[in-house]
Amino acid sequence: MTGVDSDIALKLDWNLVRTFLVIVEEGSITGAAIRLDLKQPSVSNALRRLEETLGHRLIERGPRNFAVTPQGQVLYAEARDMFGAIERLPGLLADVSGEVSGTVALAMATHVVSPLVDGTLAEFQRSHPSASVSIHVRSSRQVVEDVRARRAPLGICLAGRHYADITYTHLYTEHFGFFCGPGHPLFGRKGLKLEDLAGERSVSFDTDQIDDVLSPVAVLRARASFSGPPVGVSNNLEEVRRMVIAGLGIGPLPIHVVARDCADGLLWRLPPYDDPPAVDVSVVRLKGNRLSRAEAAFCAILDRRIAETPLDSRTYGLDRHFSRSANPRTVPPRIVPL
Template sequence: MDIRRLEVFCRVVELGSFTKAAEAVLLSQPTISEHIKTLEEMVGERLVDRLGRDTAPTPAGKILYRYAKKIIQIKEEAMQAMAVYRGELAGTVHLGASTIPGTYILPRLIGSFKQRHPAVQISVHIGATKDVAEAVAEGRQELGLVGSQWKDRRLSFERIFADELVLAVPKGHPWTSEKCIPVDRLSEEPFIARHRGSGTRMVTYEILENAGFDPGRLRVVAEMSTTEAVRQSIKAGIGISILSRQAVAEDVAHGSLSLVPIEGVTFHRAFYLVKRRGRELSPVGEALDQHLKTHNHHPFPEPG
């Protein structure tokens, strides 16, 4: 069974489209169709249902997909092991990250890692904490960097970075003239929330609850899937929000957003390196894991 065909098949399953898979692997759509047809003839089962422009794996396709991912992983690990034998570090590592670490922390760390290991390719998928955790648990990504812990016995979480969440309001908002506001006043203003499954949202709501404020009292006027959308919405005067200090640093410096302290409430949180329990990291994955830990310039202080 040709590994390249399995790689193509996996991309079709993951992207849900022959067209998108063709773009991702730099092949023509007819070639993609031919690879899938050949695989189906080999296994004697239909693997993919064509649903107009979209596709979905059949029950047989779902079974083959699980094994195909394992075969591709073993192939990649074998190539990495041979590179290590030659005294090199080469190959691809798949890394998932939630919005804040993926946007504001990882680029610098990946840059310094690539300087040391130029032959390594790092594929980063940025998504919600829930999606990243599930991808690591299912083996689609080797490592993950997320803003909250996810309850899954298959996963381990190691705290490695610090973050602070802040209350951001539009330029000229009445609260900017106040030294701080009581937490109860959050219910007075329209609030822009991150979508469900966001680490920022989960941590924010947990801290508010611990401070005696029911998040259900927030006047949520919009739920946004990205931090960037929240930033732009605050600047447009849609509402206020609580988000990462790193995400709004430039806006605050340029005066387009203002930060308002909340009396008696500090929004500190950790970022976690997430791995699949019992899974041995590839040589490249192990090197990146160590790099993230040793080149951390935003340590999270241990309690006490």
């Protein structure tokens, strides 16, 4: 392929660039086709046309190979910033008016549960009734990517790898426990030890890996000696919860998030009861990113609430918040799984 000519801006089809962005984000032609609601050959053809226009191979692909080339990585970084800025134009244009208006786009990991977030949403709406909030639920990895691409002014997620262009503000710490559903043989049993879980089937999150955001949970899973790899995996907390309740296996869940489920007899807390693994949830923002008035106002409220709340009150899932085992005093009646 040859180099790029001087009037590339006039020749470039920006829809092709947008398709390329989605291909990289999804990690495959097939995934991009599903997200864009297009036929796979159409997506492949768009990538080929873009490569011909730019004169460079952007993605090495084959039956078992998918790798973004150095040229593709440069294009992705530049295009991500450009499209992110364009998507935020409505909010910036709304700043021309005298009042705080426009939409604050939040990228949030699945099932973020914190009174700090709820209080910020309520106060923001009371203070700025002409503004609105849009919440997009993503995986923690995708939340960070949305913030880096300027598709969202801030995100709330589990922070794994730290990037130099991102600021991380500790929002709260949550603790994970192991749980089973009503149909499981260990449901309702007290006095269990971690070794009692050995050989049991399990379900988990796809980030439950030693080198990912749920590494503390992965370490504990290894100690529990479950039977083989998880029989069910998801990046969504509600789906992991569903699999646990349905009886597929034992699964890790944030203790404070499922306290009501335990009280209602849908879940039963299993060992270990002491020193459960802790995972930090952070507010992530792009350094130097220009915020609209609505976005700046939202961030100011959230930052103030974090600063005013002691760390002890932003730590969830320990004994001081729930009973020792997070199970009711008496065993509830068994409930038919979902």
